[in-house]
Amino acid sequence: MLSAEQKKLKFNRSISRWFYNHQRIYPWRKTKDPYKILVSEFLLQKTNADLALDVYKVLIREYPNPFLLAKAKVNNLRNQIAPIGLSYRADRLIKTAKQLVYEYNGQVPNNRKDLLKLYGVGLYISNAVLCFAYKDRVAIIDTNTIRIFGRVFGISSNNKRPRTDVKLEKKMENWLPKRNFDMFNYALLDFGATVCTAVNPKCKKCPLNTICDYYLAGTKEEFIKSSSHKHK
């Protein structure tokens, strides 16, 4: 039986190793430009990253900075976002761009207090910008990462909207490595999207299946069931 510290170490190593071989490559991961990262995070909300990719390329080509985005025609932007749905994001993007231009001199803030003042920016987007653009060591709490921590460690939230739970965020932050935490956050996002999925997680092939509470509880149950069948 592993101690809590050993389990944490195994978790971090396994996720990092898995990411090395399976990471998904997207243009917003290759930049440190906070504006581009902010735009990508708006597009990634409730949207598959592969689908968001084409729209992201169009928007960054047409509106490479907040000054141009602030002047965008809302109907044009809605049409550009339409292929991935949730076109209301067009209105949000323009409002946010205007805030950046008029209140922040065209710069994306580098602190949570100001980021959260931006229209449509909540804890998830603010942390994504802080981590991926400004290299702040903060946890990314979205449905994927919350699910992984819930299953492996049994960590959960009493909050109706766990994505906004600051206590949960702090707990998850404890698992971040001291270095390369941005890559680690990307790893968690990719792992949750492709291995530890909401439905039919790929437990049999999962590198965490020797330490995952959820999987181990399931196999224990199966073992008890199969033993009781044998004894009938």
Ligand code: SF4
């Ligand atoms: S063993 Fe299954 S539930 Fe546990 S982390 Fe892996 S995929 Fe997720």
